Amino acid sequence: MTVAAVGIVVVSHSRPLAEAAVELARQMLPNSTLAIEVAAGTDDGGLGTDAVAVSTAITTADTGDGVVVLMDLGSAVMSAETALELLDDDVRARVVLSAAPLVEGLVGAAVVAAGGADRDRVAAEALRGLAPKQAHLS
Template sequence: MVVSHSRALAEAAVELARGMLPGRELAVGIAAGDVDGGLGTDATAIADAVTAVDGGDGVVVLMDLGSAVLSAETALEFLDDDQRARVVLSPAPLVEGLVGAAVVAASGASRDRVAAEALQGLAPKQAHLAG
């Protein structure tokens, strides 16, 4: 799931991730922008999006900037204990993390495996530029 201050940014990141999965479907929730369509985040919208995409196996949430993290943390308070326990707020980079997470999620990987893959999002770029 993607939490972003910008709906356009979130939709573009999801489109890029889905582009890596030709012919495969993957539920990726988006909670982005404020209620008026401007920039911002909304904890209630985040909680609603988590609920919409949680099929019982859990949800990995990737966020863009600092206050998106705060809004996602607040959103957890709106969920019941069981659902809250299935949510991982990932410190992974939004775009790179989302692409990797989407690929392994589409293969049926567990929530923990998806979260671990998201965390590796910067590794290829770091390795390339370090050399």
């Protein structure tokens, strides 16, 4: 089994969307114990984001080597930024908020995280998420 130290958090307005993206990423990682947490949707099953849920997901995903946070759009970014303010300074220092595309970024980040990459490498791979599609379509 692969044990990755860098955790990943998926922040989305939609819990089903986030869970589907995580399921896709996990299919690339058979037998991996990679920490991927979801902070998505509202408590009543609606669309929305919650900074407290994001901060809890970050804390859960953090094993001490950092967390990369991927967000879908708009207020998910603001919720992730607010979540950072809720964290202890030492945890906050280990978190990277990524501008990567949610699905493609998650898959790339998960693969390199499962391989033991450090936080900066995981974040960089997430940002490269659209490169294969861009190269193919250009």
